[in-house]
Structures are given as C-alpha cells and as structure tokens.
Amino acid sequence: MQHLQAEKNLLLTTARLLRELLREKPIQYEEELTALNAVLEPFNSSAEEQPADEQS
Amino acid sequence: MTTPVILQARRFATQAHGEQKRKYTGAPYTDHLEEVAGMLFEHDEHPLTVAAGFLHDVLEDTDVTKKQLEEVFGPIIAQLVWEVTDQSKLSDGNRAARKTIDRDHLAKSSKEGAAIKLADLISNSRDIVAHDPNFAVVYLREKDELLKVLKHGPLGLYAKAKEQITAGRSTGRSSVS
Numbered sequence: 001m002q003h004l005q006a007e008k009n010l011l012l013t014t015a016r017l018l019r020e021l022l023r024e025k026p027i028q029y030e031e032e033l034t035a036l037n038a039v040l041e042p043f044n045s046s047a048e049e050q051p052a053d054e055q056s
Numbered sequence: 057m058t059t060p061v062i063l064q065a066r067r068f069a070t071q072a073h074g075e076q077k078r079k080y081t082g083a084p085y086t087d088h089l090e091e092v093a094g095m096l097f098e099h100d101e102h103p104l105t106v107a108a109g110f111l112h113d114v115l116e117d118t119d120v121t122k123k124q125l126e127e128v129f130g131p132i133i134a135q136l137v138w139e140v141t142d143q144s145k146l147s148d149g150n151r152a153a154r155k156t157i158d159r160d161h162l163a164k165s166s167k168e169g170a171a172i173k174l175a176d177l178i179s180n181s182r183d184i185v186a187h188d189p190n191f192a193v194v195y196l197r198e199k200d201e202l203l204k205v206l207k208h209g210p211l212g213l214y215a216k217a218k219e220q221i222t223a224g225r226s227t228g229r230s231s232v233s
Binding site: 037044 | 061
C-alpha cells in the first residue's frame with residue numbers, strides 16, 4: 001500500500017513539473033515579446049516616417 | 057509579419073549584412089533571411105523565433121556581437137541566434153572535425169533554435185542542389201547527419217527538411233551513376 005502511495009506521489013510530482021516546464025517557456029516568451037514590442041514600437045513609427053523625410 | 061520586434065529584426069539584419077550577396081545567384085543576402093523567417097512564420101513559430109530567423113546569421117557573418125544582440129533584442133533572441141551559430145574555428149581541424157563541433161552545439165539547442173536551423177537548412181539545400189550539384193553530394197550528406205540531432209525541432213519543418221535532403225540525395229546519386 002505504501003509502495004502504491006509513493007508511486008502515486010512520484011507521478012503527481014512528475015506531472016506538476018512537466019506542466020511547469022511546458023508553461024514556463026510560453027509565459028517567458030510572451031513577456032519578452034510584450035516588453036520588446038513596447039520598446040521597439042517607436043522605432044517602427046520613425047522608420048515609417050523616413051520616406052516622407054527623404055522626399056522633402 | 058508586422059510585429060515591431062520582427063520588423064526591427066529585419067531592419068537590423070538588413071543593415072548588418074549590408075551588401076552581402078548569396079554565393080550562387082548573387083541575389084541580396086536578405087533574400088535568404090526573408091526565406092528563413094518566412095518559413096518560420098508560415099509554420100506558426102513564435103514572433104521571437106521569426107525575429108531570430110531574420111538575425112540567424114549576424115553572429116557568423118557580420119561584426120555584430122551576442123552582447124549587442126542582447127542589448128537590442130533581449131536575451132531570448134540573442135540566445136536563439138547563438139544556438140544556431142557555428143562554434144568551430146578553422147584551427148579546430150579539417151571540415152569533418154569542424155562539422156562535428158557545430159553538430160554537437162546544435163544538438164543542445166532549444167526546440168525554437170532547432171526550428172531556425174531546419175528552416176536555414178531547407179533554404180540552403182534548395183540553393184546548393186540547384187546551383188552546385190557536385191558540392192551538393194557532400195553538403196547533403198553532412199545535413200543528413202545534422203538532421204539526427206535536430207529531431208527535437210517542430211515536426212513540420214523537420215519533415216520538410218528530411219524530404220528535401222532525401223530528394224536531393226537521390227537526385228545526386230542518379231546524376232552520378
């Protein structure tokens with residue numbers, strides 16, 4: 001009985017670790033993407049304005 | 057592909073590669089970068105991976121450093137580009153020895169890094185098979201070995217790369233015999 005309980009605990013721990021592993025990367029990627037987009041957005045706007053500057 | 061990070065990666069890579077051209081066609085080097093990033097986009101890779109696709113050759117072929125990439129594009133993109141950058145030096149020995157070093161490095165890549173390398177491999181194989189059939193025999197053999205350490209990459213890109221290399225090798229064999 002104790003043996004079965006130990007196996008069950010091990011399985012639950014493994015499942016939790018796997019869930020964390022799978023979740024960790026997308027969250028990390030999404031956070032970085034949001035932060036980068038916020039920082040880089042103004043550069044995009046200035047790049048779009050450039051052709052108009054060149055024409056003048 | 058209109059996310060700011062992708063657009064900026066494209067601009068940065070275009071400036072960094074400057075006037076570089078593709079070896080066989082003389083086309084702008086950015087054609088290859090567009091093809092690699094485009095493939096990643098089509099296979100629904102994350103925007104950071106697509107951005108790294110545009111930048112995948114800057115550490116190998118330009119003066120840009122990993123530190124600079126980190127400063128502009130953050131640690132994830134810098135890490136992805138580093139994962140797909142050859143680590144061998146000419147002083148490491150013959151071509152086979154250098155390829156082993158680079159293959160061992162790629163074996164440790166993330167799934168996203170493997171995705172970039174697979175797209176790069178598809179683009180380069182296409183070019184070499186079309187323009188240099190003699191070198192293609194050696195190149196495709198090396199890439200077949202490389203595929204063995206990229207099995208952790210996305211299934212769709214892996215299958216496409218495998219199909220292309222197998223087709224290229226059978227064409228090479230039939231043209232040699």
